[in-house]
Amino acid sequence: xxxxxxxxxxxxxxxxxxxxxxxxxxxxxxxxxxxxxxxxxxxxxxxxxxxxxxxxxxxxxxxxxxxxxxxxxxxxxxxxxxxxxxxxxxxxxxxxxxxxxxxxxxxxxxxxxxxxxxxxxxxxxxxxxxxxxxxxxxxxxxxxxxxxxxxxxxxxxxxxxxxxxxxxxxxxxxxxxxxxxxxxxxxxxxxxxxxxxxxxxxxxxxxxxxxxxxxxx
Amino acid sequence: xxxxxxxxxxxxxxxxxxxxxxxxxxxxxxxxxxxxxxxxxxxxxxxxxxxxxxxxxxxxxxxxxxxxxxxxxxxxxxxxxxxxxxxxxxxxxxxxxxxxxxxxxxxxxxxxxxxxxxxxxxxxxxxxxxxxxxxxxxxxxxxxxxxxxxxxxxxxxxxxxxxxxxxxxxxxxxxxxxxxxxxxxxxxxxxxxxxxxxxxxxxxxxxxxxxxxxxxxxxxxxxxxxxxxxxxxxxxxxxxxxxxxxxxxxxxxxxxxxxxxxxxxxxxxxxxxxxxxxxxxxxxxxxxxxxxxxxxxxxxxxxxxxxxxxxxxxxxxxxxxxxxxxxxxxxxxxxxxxxxxxxxxxxxxxxxxxxxxxxxxxxxxxxxxxxxxxxxxxxxxxxxxxxxxxxxxxxxxxxxxxxxxxxxxxxxxxxxxxxxxxxxxxxxxxxxxxxxxxxxxxxxxxxxxxxxxxxxxxxxxxxxxxxxxxxxxxxxxxxxxxxxxxxxxxxxxxxxxxxxxxxxxxxxxxxxxxxxxxxxxxx
Numbered sequence: 001x002x003x004x005x006x007x008x009x010x011x012x013x014x015x016x017x018x019x020x021x022x023x024x025x026x027x028x029x030x031x032x033x034x035x036x037x038x039x040x041x042x043x044x045x046x047x048x049x050x051x052x053x054x055x056x057x058x059x060x061x062x063x064x065x066x067x068x069x070x071x072x073x074x075x076x077x078x079x080x081x082x083x084x085x086x087x088x089x090x091x092x093x094x095x096x097x098x099x100x101x102x103x104x105x106x107x108x109x110x111x112x113x114x115x116x117x118x119x120x121x122x123x124x125x126x127x128x129x130x131x132x133x134x135x136x137x138x139x140x141x142x143x144x145x146x147x148x149x150x151x152x153x154x155x156x157x158x159x160x161x162x163x164x165x166x167x168x169x170x171x172x173x174x175x176x177x178x179x180x181x182x183x184x185x186x187x188x189x190x191x192x193x194x195x196x197x198x199x200x201x202x203x204x205x206x207x208x209x210x211x212x213x214x215x216x217x
Numbered sequence: 218x219x220x221x222x223x224x225x226x227x228x229x230x231x232x233x234x235x236x237x238x239x240x241x242x243x244x245x246x247x248x249x250x251x252x253x254x255x256x257x258x259x260x261x262x263x264x265x266x267x268x269x270x271x272x273x274x275x276x277x278x279x280x281x282x283x284x285x286x287x288x289x290x291x292x293x294x295x296x297x298x299x300x301x302x303x304x305x306x307x308x309x310x311x312x313x314x315x316x317x318x319x320x321x322x323x324x325x326x327x328x329x330x331x332x333x334x335x336x337x338x339x340x341x342x343x344x345x346x347x348x349x350x351x352x353x354x355x356x357x358x359x360x361x362x363x364x365x366x367x368x369x370x371x372x373x374x375x376x377x378x379x380x381x382x383x384x385x386x387x388x389x390x391x392x393x394x395x396x397x398x399x400x401x402x403x404x405x406x407x408x409x410x411x412x413x414x415x416x417x418x419x420x421x422x423x424x425x426x427x428x429x430x431x432x433x434x435x436x437x438x439x440x441x442x443x444x445x446x447x448x449x450x451x452x453x454x455x456x457x458x459x460x461x462x463x464x465x466x467x468x469x470x471x472x473x474x475x476x477x478x479x480x481x482x483x484x485x486x487x488x489x490x491x492x493x494x495x496x497x498x499x500x501x502x503x504x505x506x507x508x509x510x511x512x513x514x515x516x517x518x519x520x521x522x523x524x525x526x527x528x529x530x531x532x533x534x535x536x537x538x539x540x541x542x543x544x545x546x547x548x549x550x551x552x553x554x555x556x557x558x559x560x561x562x563x564x565x566x567x568x569x570x571x572x573x574x575x576x577x578x579x580x581x582x583x584x585x586x587x588x589x590x591x592x593x594x595x596x597x598x599x600x601x602x603x604x605x606x607x608x609x610x611x612x613x614x615x616x617x618x619x620x621x622x623x624x625x626x627x628x629x630x631x632x633x634x635x636x637x638x639x640x641x642x643x644x645x646x647x648x649x650x651x652x653x654x655x656x657x658x659x660x661x662x663x664x665x666x667x668x669x670x671x672x673x674x675x676x677x678x679x680x681x682x683x684x685x686x687x688x689x690x691x692x693x694x695x696x697x698x699x700x701x702x703x704x705x706x707x708x709x710x711x712x713x714x715x716x717x718x719x720x721x722x723x724x725x726x727x728x729x730x731x732x733x734x735x736x737x738x739x740x
Contacts, residue, residue, distance in 0.1 A: 055270060082578045100274055108279035151576035155518065155659040170573075175276075177572065182268035182275040203275070207266040208294040211319060212255035212445070214469055 057184055062099040066106035071120040073136035075101065075172070078123075081143055082173050083180050088193055092176045095183035101175055119168025221441070223249040224735065226463055226478035228448050228493065231322025232717055233704040233724040234484030235426025235434070236364075240728035241482075242439035246735060249476060251446040251465055253485070254297075254318030257325070266291075284313045286669060295319065295326060302618045304625045312627040313668035314488060320444055321427035322486060323671065324717075329417040329424050331370040332714035333361050333381040337548065337559075338601075341710050345547065345557040347603060350709045351681045351690040354381060360722035368424050370718070372415035379559075380410070380543035383718075386418065394538045396523055396566045396594055399653050401540065409545045414563075417717075445469060449622045451481055451497040453697070460499075460700045466620045480699045480731065480740060484724065487705040488610060491676040492625045494702075495612050500694040506687050508609040509675040510629050511711045514560075514600035516664035517639050519646040521655035522570065526592035536591060537567040544601075544713050546641070556637040560600035561713045562646060568593045574659045594655060596646040600638050600664070601713045602631065604675050608667075629667040639664055672716050674708035692727035699740050703727050 040046070064072055079092030092098065105116045123146065127135035131142050138146070150169045152161045161167045180186060182203055190203070225241055227234050230252040238248050257263075268275030271290045282288040285296050297316035306312045317323045335354060342349035362384040371388035390413050393401065401411040417424040434440040445468035452475070454461045462477040483490040491507055494500055526536050544559035546552070570589040577585055613626035643662035650657050667673075680686025683695035692707045694700040703724035705716055712719075734740040 057269065084579055086580060086583050104273065104276060104279065112279065147578065151578065153576050153659075154573040155520075156516065156661040156663045157571075157573060158665075159661065159663060173578065174573070178276065179274055184267070184269040187267050187269060204265065204267045205291050206263050207271060207291045208257075209262050209264070210294050211257050211262045 062096060064099050064102035066102045070124055074120045074124050077136040078172060079176050083176050089189050090185040092180045095180040095185045097176050097179035100179045115168050119165060122165050223247050223478045225480045225482055226476060227482045227484055229484035230320050230426060232324045232426050233720050235430035236721050236724040237482050237484055237703050237728045238434040238440050239430040240725055241732055242434040242437040244732040246732060247439045250442045251448055252320050252444050253447045255444050256320040285315050303616060304627055305613045305616055306627045310628060310630050311666040312629055313666050315671045321425045324425040327717060330715040331415050331417045331718045333383055334712045334714055334719050335379050335381050337379050338710050338712040348709050351679055357722050360725045361718060364718055364721040367429055368417040368419060370415055370417050373413045375412050377410055379548055394566055395535045397538045397540050403649050403652050411540050411542050414541045447620050448493055451499060453499060460697055471620055483702045484704050487673050487676055490702050490704055490706050491610060496623055500696045500700055502696050503684055503687055507611050507676050508606045509604040509678050510608045510610055511602050511604040511675045512667055512673040513670040513711055514602060514639060514664040515670050517598045517642045517662050519643055520593050520595045520659040521650035521657045522589050522592045523655050528588050540564040556634045558601040559713060560598040560642050563597050566594045567591055568595055570658055598642045599713045601711060603634050604710055610676055674705035674711050674716055677702050677706035678709050679707040691730045692723055701727055701731060
């Protein structure tokens with residue numbers, strides 16, 4: 001073939017798919033396999049055993065370290081008051097919900113940390129002001145005198161009170177509840193009682209692992 | 218190795234892209250599908266777990282996915298990472314853009330509510346003076362029928378013009394409980410019709426492009442799918458102005474690639490398709506691209522407790538079941554409301570009260586919750602927002618995603634019309650519940666931010682006038698005749714209905730039109 005004709009042939013190629021469309025429909029091309037199978041070197045490890053491991057919560061205690069001693073004591077007191085053990089279910093303290101929230105808030109955005117720190121301090125300050133002792137040492141009646149005026153009804157989940165302390169109480173109440181009902185202790189109690197599903201809470205289900213995560217190097 | 222030349226490039230693999238691939242390959246047209254994310258392996262990537270086994274005990278990692286209210290720690294990895302692909306919005310106008318980039322897109326996780334739009338939406342201009350579509354229900358009805366058969370939609374036929382019947386699979390519904398019957402009587406007395414949910418049954422628990430549309434397309438041998446391909450620009454021929462392919466980046470390495478095709482079909486999801494077109498700086502001679510962003514309002518809620526069902530004393534047959542009340546407002550021109558458009562109401566019976574409803578704690582709260590358990594009837598809405606020019610997206614040049622692609626700035630606000638509509642909805646449901654003799658324990662007319670419904674549509678609206686619309690009635694660009702947008706971007710109004718059946722039907726119709734144009738060499 002002369003070089004001129006060869007070049008003409010190359011230039012004509014892009015038009016071909018349009019012209020041949022009808023033929024393509026009549027004579028489908030075999031679909032090439034996109035990849036050849038990868039081969040394993042026989043010296044690579046194989047038949048590697050999968051060892052049994054246990055969850056960290058089964059072999060160790062959480063070590064709270066974010067809140068100071070007074071704040072953590074106030075949070076534990078709130079757990080005991082807002083969600084005590086009821087109907088055979090563990091309470092917030094049994095479920096170590098305060099310990100878990102100590103961790104959760106420590107890794108939360110600034111505004112949530114501030115809400116908790118100020119809220120716990122404010123409750124403690126009110127207790128010392130009204131009863132001359134820390135919130136964590138109040139009896140049920142004294143604590144109720146502080147908490148009840150701060151309680152609000154929330155028809156819309158995101159409709160949080162504008163008052164910072166009411167807002168804190170609404171959120172800590174919900175967080176303690178979630179941390180308790182999502183706990184291992186709650187799951188064991190549910191299993192024992194035969195009530196495996198807790199209405200309104202997703203205590204178990206299908207978890208999606210990271211799918212094809214990007215390799216960060 | 219010679220690179221295959223494709224007839225059609227399809228960007229996106231959800232319902233609309235899957236339908237385009239299904240129709241086009243069925244007619245012998247070779248397609249390449251590019252999908253921005255990977256393929257999920259339902260066996261490998263998914264496992265049953267307790268919340269306590271997860272690192273954040275089910276709370277999700279704090280600060281992750283702040284705009285995805287649907288996210289929890291179980292499903293967090295389904296959604297697009299907002300840090301990886303951010304977007305911006307005014308501080309006073311939050312927008313929830315909820316995205317999935319897995320192969321199959323949001324078709325993997327949708328709620329399967331399957332409705333047709335009616336001529337109250339298609340011909341809205343004749344009813345309320347807003348804009349009409351360039352097509353009517355009659356144009357789309359044959360495609361709706363075929364889609365409903367593929368997706369196996371169950372439903373009850375009613376013969377109501379605002380709630381067009383479909384080609385439903387044989388559907389049986391359990392008899393209504395007394396609480397649903399009571400509500401139905403109250404609604405019927407007011408001329409409000411009460412029906413049942415219409416839902417896609419799909420196959421094997423899934424009604425997605427990956428199990429209902431793409432397998433047939435692959436079986437033709439005419440479809441190649443490339444995963445992890447992030448399209449950044451549609452390319453055009455400098456002489457003809459026609460689309461001729463796309464630049465894309467490998468999700469892992471960022472390696473840039475280019476693919477050539479005779480036709481480009483965008484199906485990346487309304488806002489991603491529009492972002493791609495805006496970044497490509499094409500097909501916008503009208504200046505309308507990005508405008509008329511709209512979705513539905515969710516969040517209005519009224520919950521009542523049925524007194525005789527409290528304390529576990531509900532007689533058999535009183536509680537349970539559900540009802541679906543399609544739009545009943547503004548169906549007649551003579552009707553005087555302080556808003557246009559309408560909403561549907563969803564009713565569920567037999568639920569329990571949320572602890573948030575009561576200003577109580579400890580044993581007192583638990584006693585209240587126990588007393589009200591399973592005694593509740595709840596009503597929510599899907600409300601139609603008005604598509605308005607000022608609600609729009611544009612490119613934010615100052616912010617780029619992980620791959621250096623400029624992101625979207627989204628600006629959408631509700632108007633007085635939306636506020637009046639949601640107030641009417643909450644007041645109306647409360648009135649029904651009061652008349653039923655039930656105790657209303659929760660009422661709110663607040664709605665979630667725009668975007669929350671995951672039904673965002675518009676931004677490349679269709680129309681007959683190229684100066685006022687981006688696409689023609691075939692979802693084809695007015696400016697570039699070999700460019701189609703087959704996802705929700707073409708919508709003129711959003712209706713109160715879940716848009717999936719309409720997106721699928723429009724994609725089917727556009728794809729058959731495209732195939733015919735290719736057969737006759739018109740494209």
